Amino acid sequence: MRIHTRTWLAAATLAAAGLTGGPAAAQESDGLEALKQEIRQMRQAYEARITQLEARISDLEAAEREAAAAPAPMQQAQVQPAPMQQAQAEPAPMPPAPAPTGAMSGGSTSGNAFNPSIGVLLNGRFAAFSKDPANYQLPGFALAGEAGPGAEGFSLDETEINFNSNVNDLFYASTTASLDAGDDGVDVDLEEAYFQTLSLPYGMTIKGGRFFAAIGYLNENHTHTDNFADRPLAYKAFLNGQYNDDGVQLAVVLPTELYVQVGGGAFRGADFPAGGAAHDGVGAYTGFLRLGGDIGFESTWRAGLSYLHADARGRATGPEDADPADLLTFDGKSNLYIADFKFQWSPNGNIIEKYIELQGEYLFRDQNGTYNNIAYDGQDSGWYLEGVYKFNRNWRAAYRYERLNPENNLALGLLGTDLNSFGHSPRAQSFGIDWARNEFSLVRLQFTHDMSRNVPDNRFYIQYIMSIGAHTAHNF
Amino acid sequence: MKTSIIATAIVILLAAAEPAAAKVTIFACEPEWGALAEEIGGDDVSVRNATNAMQDPHFVAARPSLIGRVRSADLVFCTGAQLEIGWLPVLLRQSGNAKVQPGTPGYLAAANYVRKLEIPTSVDRALGDIHPEGNPHIIGNPHNVSLVAIQLAQRLEALDPDNAEKYSARLAVFSQRWEAAIARWEGEMAPLRGIPIVVQHKTWVYLTDWLGLNVITTLEPRPGIPPSTSHLRDVLASLGDNPPKFIINAAYENDRPSKWLAKRANVPELTLPYTVGGSKEAKDLFALFDATINLLLGGQS
Numbered sequence: 061m062r063i064h065t066r067t068w069l070a071a072a073t074l075a076a077a078g079l080t081g082g083p084a085a086a087q088e089s090d091g092l093e094a095l096k097q098e099i100r101q102m103r104q105a106y107e108a109r110i111t112q113l114e115a116r117i118s119d120l121e122a123a124e125r126e127a128a129a130a131p132a133p134m135q136q137a138q139v140q141p142a143p144m145q146q147a148q149a150e151p152a153p154m155p156p157a158p159a160p161t162g163a164m165s166g167g168s169t170s171g172n173a174f175n176p177s178i179g180v181l182l183n184g185r186f187a188a189f190s191k192d193p194a195n196y197q198l199p200g201f202a203l204a205g206e207a208g209p210g211a212e213g214f215s216l217d218e219t220e221i222n223f224n225s226n227v228n229d230l231f232y233a234s235t236t237a238s239l240d241a242g243d244d245g246v247d248v249d250l251e252e253a254y255f256q257t258l259s260l261p262y263g264m265t266i267k268g269g270r271f272f273a274a275i276g277y278l279n280e281n282h283t284h285t286d287n288f289a290d291r292p293l294a295y296k297a298f299l300n301g302q303y304n305d306d307g308v309q310l311a312v313v314l315p316t317e318l319y320v321q322v323g324g325g326a327f328r329g330a331d332f333p334a335g336g337a338a339h340d341g342v343g344a345y346t347g348f349l350r351l352g353g354d355i356g357f358e359s360t361w362r363a364g365l366s367y368l369h370a371d372a373r374g375r376a377t378g379p380e381d382a383d384p385a386d387l388l389t390f391d392g393k394s395n396l397y398i399a400d401f402k403f404q405w406s407p408n409g410n411i412i413e414k415y416i417e418l419q420g421e422y423l424f425r426d427q428n429g430t431y432n433n434i435a436y437d438g439q440d441s442g443w444y445l446e447g448v449y450k451f452n453r454n455w456r457a458a459y460r461y462e463r464l465n466p467e468n469n470l471a472l473g474l475l476g477t478d479l480n481s482f483g484h485s486p487r488a489q490s491f492g493i494d495w496a497r498n499e500f501s502l503v504r505l506q507f508t509h510d511m512s513r514n515v516p517d518n519r520f521y522i523q524y525i526m527s528i529g530a531h532t533a534h535n536f
Numbered sequence: 537m538k539t540s541i542i543a544t545a546i547v548i549l550l551a552a553a554e555p556a557a558a559k560v561t562i563f564a565c566e567p568e569w570g571a572l573a574e575e576i577g578g579d580d581v582s583v584r585n586a587t588n589a590m591q592d593p594h595f596v597a598a599r600p601s602l603i604g605r606v607r608s609a610d611l612v613f614c615t616g617a618q619l620e621i622g623w624l625p626v627l628l629r630q631s632g633n634a635k636v637q638p639g640t641p642g643y644l645a646a647a648n649y650v651r652k653l654e655i656p657t658s659v660d661r662a663l664g665d666i667h668p669e670g671n672p673h674i675i676g677n678p679h680n681v682s683l684v685a686i687q688l689a690q691r692l693e694a695l696d697p698d699n700a701e702k703y704s705a706r707l708a709v710f711s712q713r714w715e716a717a718i719a720r721w722e723g724e725m726a727p728l729r730g731i732p733i734v735v736q737h738k739t740w741v742y743l744t745d746w747l748g749l750n751v752i753t754t755l756e757p758r759p760g761i762p763p764s765t766s767h768l769r770d771v772l773a774s775l776g777d778n779p780p781k782f783i784i785n786a787a788y789e790n791d792r793p794s795k796w797l798a799k800r801a802n803v804p805e806l807t808l809p810y811t812v813g814g815s816k817e818a819k820d821l822f823a824l825f826d827a828t829i830n831l832l833l834g835g836q837s
Contacts, residue, residue: 265632321603408591491662
């Protein structure tokens with residue numbers, strides 16, 4: 061701008077000067093002299109104004125630099141240019157990681173600018189049961205380790221530590237370690253360690269590593285996002301809480317108006333309900349189809365069908381301190397089919413103030429093989445239905461009803477094992493109330509009337525869930 | 537054999553289902569950007585909004601319908617400044633759409649192109665729900681819209697070069713009308729410079745900064761924490777002899793705290809649309825500010 065004005069002024073001055081060339085009458089030369097004088101004055105006035113404006117601009121720039129040097133992260137402070145001007149800023153990518161610390165002035169030699177998002181979840185509770193949890197049984201089902209109600213009294217649930225970040229323009233990666241502090245020391249478990257692609261065409265994503273397979277609804281969610289302190293009986297019986305295994309999974313979102321996601325995965329086959337990493341470490345396969353959509357702007361739903369085929373070799377189940385001879389060991393194929401749905405209604409779609417949710421899953425299992433070398437070909441199933449009512453910013457109430465249908469047609473040799481339900485269908489009802497100050501802290505009161513066995517177990521829990529650091533967004 | 541037939545069928549289906557896009561598909565996180573996209577894009581764009589004016593844009597369910605919309609989008613146009621950090625990253629990762637990931641031309645964060653206010657010098661969740669990059673509610677100041685409009689036009693020209701002249705022509709028309717409207721609004725609101733007001737949440741800092749309104753207090757004790765009755769009583773007491781001219785909140789906010797204070801302090805309570813669609817009158821960006829200014833002018837008694 062300044063240069064153009066100067067050039068214009070110079071040109072105007074020259075043009076004016078040009079006019080004075082040649083012979084002129086005295087009168088005319090007086091007039092010309094006056095004109096020259098006027099132009100000189102004009103030029104001086106404009107020069108002065110331009111100098112003032114330049115000084116102001118450099119003052120503003122200096123002030124900006126001062127503000128930018130303050131320890132606040134990721135500033136894009138900009139002087140507002142006059143309208144119709146092109147702003148020069150580079151588009152800044154949305155940072156998945158916490159902002160760099162004070163790296164604004166000059167070069168920083170530390171590599172911390174690209175540190176991943178770090179988040180920690182603390183989870184603990186007080187529980188009181190009317191029946192001794194050491195004697196817990198789920199008749200009709202051979203249970204692996206995560207199926208019991210847990211310890212009574214004060215205890216820590218799993219403490220989760222998560223690191224995640226974009227790796228580069230092609231990949232994102234996330235890892236979650238869970239620390240389980242029981243009476244016999246601390247178990248460190250790697251819950252997830254996976255990469256996910258960001259730039260494949262046709263709506264495809266590939267996930268690889270160890271992760272929660274995309275089957276059912278709850279399986280992909282961390283337990284701290286559940287509406288209850290414990291997983292449903294169907295998840296405990298058929299998935300030992302959650303199926304996470306090493307493998308690869310492809311998902312495709314179709315370019316349709318209705319949300320359609322279809323995909324499948326192949327896994328090592330080491331985690332329950334698979335076992336023993338059959339077929340040289342490719343012991344399980346999954347397939348899934350999910351649909352979803354909105355109804356108006358107040359209601360939304362999702363529904364899915366999924367399938368887990370697991371090959372089990374020496375899948376041993378039973379109490380942790382049991383004699384190996386007392387364990388129930390399954391060898392064979394386990395096919396699990398899951399139908400899930402979730403529906404949410406919220407006035408004006410403003411979910412922070414109020415919503416109602418209905419969610420449920422039906423799991424059907426078909427197993428074919430041997431338990432302790434005794435032939436077994438059986439089918440069992442289970443389902444749960446949950447309703448949640450969030451009645452204001454801080455409070456929610458939840459109810460869950462669940463039921464399991466065990467296989468009752470057993471070979472003689474298996475009648476004395478956990479597989480015998482004695483004609484009883486396990487079921488349970490749970491009521492919960494939770495209070496959240498905001499999305500980072502939650503305290504829950506839960507009462508469960510558990511009829512896993514013929515005699516009821518009344519359970520009471522007070523649970524807290526606290527999140528510090530980066531908190532990855534939840535799935536719907 | 538069967539799997540390869542199925543695979544081929546899927547590939548053909550996918551290829552066929554992606555026709556050459558006649559329009560640029562824009563996924564706007566908030567309705568103000570959807571409205572701006574319609575002004576600059578006109579008939580050459582098709583706009584889907586992720587949220588409506590009655591939803592708090594911080595808290596949105598990252599649901600399948602939104603994942604599907606991001607998947608089909610050519611441009612994701614959001615506020616940024618971590619306003620959508622609770623839901624947008626999930627949508628972007630699950631959508632499988634490489635064209636709209638942050639850092640690509642298909643991702644536009646409006647807040648990167650304006651001067652942000654209330655950038656905190658220290659960040660701690662004990663201070664409430666604060667935004668480390670500054671207050672993201674930039675729609676309060678229409679000058680910010682001018683700056684973002686320029687970026688949007690550039691981005692549309694890059695994504696759809698065949699229609700580049702149409703986008704810059706629409707930008708010129710919009711900017712002219714917009715600057716004229718800003719001058720008119722500033723004129724109308726000039727008499728109200730410096731008047732004291734109370735706000736329910738820190739949604740309004742850009743609006744009050746633009747119009748020179750003096751915010752004497754915020755009803756929320758900390759951002760994102762709804763005020764309790766005892767806190768409101770303290771606020772009422774602190775107003776004392778200096779009552780505000782009015783109390784303002786946004787259409788998507790629960791207005792009970794404002795109503796409580798308005799009744800006891802005998803001060804009008806105004807619910808402002810905040811964004812396009814927040815009231816019957818606020819049908820587009822011009823009408824949004826017209827309606828807001830009218831409410832502010834009418835509110836002072």
